Amino acid sequence: MNWEILGIWLGAMLTLCLYSFLYRDNPFYKFAEHLFVGMSAGYWVIYSIENVLKPNWWQQMFPEDGGFNWIWIIPGIFALFMLARIIPKIAGLSRMALGMIIGAGAGVNMVGFFQTNAMAQVKGTIISVSSGGAWDIISNIILVVGVITGLVYFFFSKAHTGIVGKTANVGITILMVAFGASFGYTIMARISLLIGRCQFLIFDWIPTIPRLLGIGG
């Protein structure tokens, strides 16, 4: 049996099953969807055991050169606490593990996130609108006006009337342009995925049909 051709046919059939949803919901789509969910769950369980639990926990507790590091029992217990959620009587134990994860995540990310996504962005907005070439000046003015009017739109402590209302209208226009750009990029991403599937079907799958039927090479 040629495993490569079998793999290509499986991929092609499942792709067509999934795209059949565009016509309407049907058993082929449901079959592919359920297969995907089941396969994903199975794949992730095995992958997590082999690539996360074994190297990061088990092999640390029982090193290859022998011995036993008892300290690694503690994260093991915390991992079991996470599973306690499925037993209502002891579900509270999972909060200890979750608290540790959230605490560590917040501690590491809080300052960094604020620095990267707030402070650096604010700093990037404090720019001279009169330096550089003509295009730079226009670009900087749009940036500064866009940020100020966008912020005014989100200022809800004053009614959006008069000058505040007009400024907020400029802000919402800028926001709409940003959403439009995001929408355009999203379409590009989705079409890219369709192109990838079409390239697979046309250049990988269709050439195998004559081979399977015994026509040509």
Next chain:
Amino acid sequence: MASILEKLGNLDRRIIFVLIALSVIIPVTLKLIFPNPVGAEPSRDMYEYVDALPEGCDVLLSFDYGPSTMPELHPMAIALATHLMRKDINVVCMALWPEGASLAQEVMTSVGDSLGKVQYEDWCNLGYKTGGGIMIVRLGSSMNAVFPTDRDNLPWDEIPMLEYISDLTSFDLIITLSAGDPGVPAWVMMAGDRFGVPVGGGCTAVSAPQYYTYLQTGQMVGLLGGLKGAADYETLVGIENGQAIEGMAPQSIAHLVIMSFIIIGNLAYFSQKRKGGRG
């Protein structure tokens, strides 16, 4: 005219699906190639930064994506690996996404073999490690502690090209190919802003508008956004008929079809509204 617009406004969505499918299938089948001019864009910034790196320096290439985003990110990976290897730059690969490790191996093996590069001397693949941003912080103090072995379980000390690599600051550039989280934000936040290592990369088109803000602030040296970014890099590197360049013709035609339907939909809406309909 109005009745035609009304009919178009109520067009069965499946007809639109068929037209979009045809707008992709026909150019893909005919292998249409549209010109892809590259202006002063973030892709060019990325190319020029890599091009200015000295021979023999070390670059960390992180494969932070899986098969679902391969059409966009895999061509970027191939183009970047080609550029880096042509310049005799040492490439250390790793992955924040589990499937990324296998994709890295595939790209580096095929590009490396075509350019006569040797694994463990010119490139290596450290594999996947869980933890995202928190793991990157650990890489900032010791790479060896996080990756005691590479993907094939070869100990760190036995890989010649890693002799002078101690932590993230040993790298002249970090490139992330990111399909989401963890990806660009984690590298910019932890490696770029915290350890001061230059960060560049590529991302899916969906994420690109969000990450462009990192360019204006200088937090990233360049960014390849979606299939267009990949096609730009293929053009700049000189890869003829690359997968991304071949994808730009169907991409453009599909966009024209979608734009046409947006215009038709709006005309139908205003026509109905003028007639006093619900719109």
